Amino acid sequence: MTPIDAEALIVGGGLAGSMVALELAKAGRGAVLLERSKAAHHKVCGEFLSAETIHYLARHNVDLPALGAISLHSVRLVLRRGIVEDRLPFAAYSLTRSVLDEALLTHAAAAGVVVERNSAVEHLQPQGAAWCASVRDGRSFRSANIFLATGKHDLRGFSRPAGTHRGLIAFKMYYRLTPQQHAQLGAAVELILFPGGYAGLQPVEDGRVNLCLLVTGKCLKSVGSNWAGLVPYLFRHAPHLEERLRGAVSLLDAPLTASHIPYGHMQAASRDGLWHLGDQAAVIPSFCGDGMAIALHSGAVAAHHFLKGDRAETYQLQLRSQLGRRLALATRLSQAMVAWPEAAQIARLVPGLLSRIASMTRIPDTALLR
Template identity: 30%
Template sequence: MKNKIYDVIVVGGGLAGLTCALHLSKQGIDVLLIEKDTFPHHKVCGEYVSNEVLPYLNSLGIDPLAEGAVPISKLKISNYNHKEIESTLPLGGFGMSRYYFDNLLFKKVNETCDVVFKTVEAIEFISEKFTVTAQDKTEYKTKYVVSAHGKRSNIDKKLNRDFIEKKSTWLAVKKHYNYDFPANTVALHTFKGGYCGLSKTETGAVNACYLTTYSAFKKYNHIEDFQKNNMSENPFLNKFFSEAAPLFDSPLTIGQISFQPKKPVEHHIFMIGDSAGLIHPLCGNGMAMAIHSAKLFSELFLKQYETKNINRTILEKEYEKQWNNKFSKRIKTGRYIQRLLMNETTASVGFSLLNKFPSMLNLIIKKTHGNPI
């Protein structure tokens, strides 16, 4: 493995990296996937996946519904002024824990390409070749690097990416619970300074995952205090936190979540998934976008690979152009909706309007989602 020159090294084995490694290796590309954590593992995520990626996943031999994913067709949203609106989701989706979903993809990837579990420390591009160095100083060589390292990683620091120096105001918390909750529904309940998603997973557990600002959170002593005295002002969350039985000893948390714009290609590295851009989680579409961006890169790469003469400049420009066409607007719309929802006045006006014209909700959802791929 050491002296080999891979066609492609994929850094990061989340949904984007795993999908890309699977797609390329299934077509005969020599791929190495480098992931820092072994599988399976839990991740902070709402765990609602839009159906837009189902046909593509099926084409790769992945069938989440056959694996027990919960079909979801309804959305309920509420704010702390006690209003709840229900709508049918235009495309719908499914609920599956990241513990199961990522591992499902990993098992397939492990059959078709090389995988190592190490933290990548450096990616250097010299004379049309990359050297990818792991924390144990092992060097891996390749012609192309796809980095799928997620929202925030040591790699962003190493590459000196613009967003990494800017302060981020968001943190997120997730836990699974036993709770009587409709399986066909994903709920989004807002509270002062954030919002919380609830939906069922393949185990029957309800995943509760929330995003909040540091300024809202810091007024409270700890997570339980925040849930009881801030989030529970929303009666739906109050009922949930009073009745639900936690299934994890302690919650999973992440901080410094940045929604700043990023670039899909940097230092000749193709960024896919959250490393290229993160949509606000209230859209419930980050995983679908991560998977879609893997498809986008893989198809462009394979098209050029067939010609036996890959033009790096053209590939980079085309990927950048198509990534922006597919995802930039959605990310901007997500940012806009988040701002409206987090402001007490605009949220109140918005909820009143949606109560009168619930069909508007579908129009908003469509703005942040794509067509099935």
């Protein structure tokens, strides 16, 4: 079939892909977005919307309260020997990815972006001065500029390095807590440490809570390499979590899982015309809750450079200079929490430490596009 030409071709319709599409459409430029899914679906994600995330969504008039987003005010670090709580140093919300991603795709289509659903790209290869993307249904698309925004999924031939924090498996489950436990959780994000990993628990819309956790492969193997064995292990080593989930109802038939996530990865360079966005550009450890902000920021910054006529390499270098040190710090902290969870007791001795860490691992305010 004759390739379909596009000024800009976006592979992936998550946060990063939708943001670059919206920015290009706002500037009156043409864009085609290829999204592999047919409809809204859940993703392995903590679903924490930081101030930076809110900033970028506001650029395109995304009304978070109207979508059902829950306002969050504090963070609790749950240790074996106590709980440390701090106010969040910024406004924050939570909203499920199935709702947010669909809202952004709807905004993109309304802005004039050609959104192609059920269009999984199987091959991406250079073709003269352009790139050609082959879709599973037999179609192909050609563009001199490919925005690679496939999230945790690598395209064949474009695998990311293993990252600096390896061997972690992610799980995610939605629950409906008892009214008492839901009230006690309140408008807080709880970061719960246990030997071999950590978990995040927070309310989301419709009275649900999101439990998202990381565990080492060694730890998971020791409990039978399955969710049924992992849950009793969590309850044994994190009594606070057992209390929260006592009487809770699971809302998914099985947890969502993801492995081989290259935490700590930062894209060093790019081939001409290939723009790496979101998790394809930088993968920050989950405890920071900044992965969604990085996805949106990378999409906006990439569009900014594209519209200026810059090369992809220029964008990639700027993103690295903005995020590199913060990503490295977050990765070291995550490694420490997994290897020595008791070391987090220092947070009980230093008032405001959690807020300081939250600020030090986020996108610098000066880097945000206004």
